[in-house]
Amino acid sequence: GMVLTHLKVQAGECIAVKGMVPPDAKSFALNMGRAGSDLALHFNPRFESHGDAHIIICNSLQAGEWGEEQREPDFPFQPGQDAKICISFDTQELTVALPGEQQLKFPNRLGLEAIEFFSVEGDFRVK
Numbered sequence: 001g002m003v004l005t006h007l008k009v010q011a012g013e014c015i016a017v018k019g020m021v022p023p024d025a026k027s028f029a030l031n032m033g034r035a036g037s038d039l040a041l042h043f044n045p046r047f048e049s050h051g052d053a054h055i056i057i058c059n060s061l062q063a064g065e066w067g068e069e070q071r072e073p074d075f076p077f078q079p080g081q082d083a084k085i086c087i088s089f090d091t092q093e094l095t096v097a098l099p100g101e102q103q104l105k106f107p108n109r110l111g112l113e114a115i116e117f118f119s120v121e122g123d124f125r126v127k
């Protein structure tokens with residue numbers, strides 16, 4: 001999928017991504033942090049994947065090691081539908097604005113002060 005590097009997204013700014021979830025979607029991920037192996041947030045909605053159905057997995061990745069998963073029951077994604085996701089952060093936490101005015105928060109375990117890396121993987125067709 002799409003990989004953006006050398007960004008300088010500061011605390012208080014937000015990244016907005018709009019895309020389409022294909023009808024046969026199984027899973028997609030938005031990753032953000034310093035680099036692919038140093039993620040403040042791996043945001044992974046699973047429609048049907050890893051034995052999970054209709055759940056959002058959030059996690060961090062530090063030097064290639066996964067942290068403890070946060071599993072979100074609110075699942076405002078529909079296969080075949082457009083979705084807009086806006087991520088903002090401060091040194092304490094990241095906030096993900098979801099479709100349908102829903103929001104989820106994830107601790108900024110890396111204490112990141114700027115997002116330099118952003119990638120989209122799997123079943124999400126960025127518009």
Ligand SMILES: C=CCO[C@@H]1O[C@H](CO)[C@@H](O[C@@H]2O[C@H](CO)[C@H](O)[C@H](OCc3cn(Cc4cccc(/C=C/CN=C(N)N)c4)nn3)[C@H]2O)[C@H](O)[C@H]1NC(C)=O
Nearest residue numbers: 024025026027028029042044050057059066069121122123
């Ligand atoms: C119960 C057994 C032990 O516990 C499990 O242990 C697994 C391994 O640690 C965790 O899984 C891992 O969880 C991590 C977050 O914590 C990452 O998500 C990681 O994936 C990394 C990764 C990313 N990517 C690229 C990507 C991302 C999204 C979609 C696609 C492609 C879609 C294709 N589309 C089709 N075919 N239509 C590709 N690949 N791997 C996943 O392997 C499970 O959650 C966990 N389950 C529970 C209940 O605890």
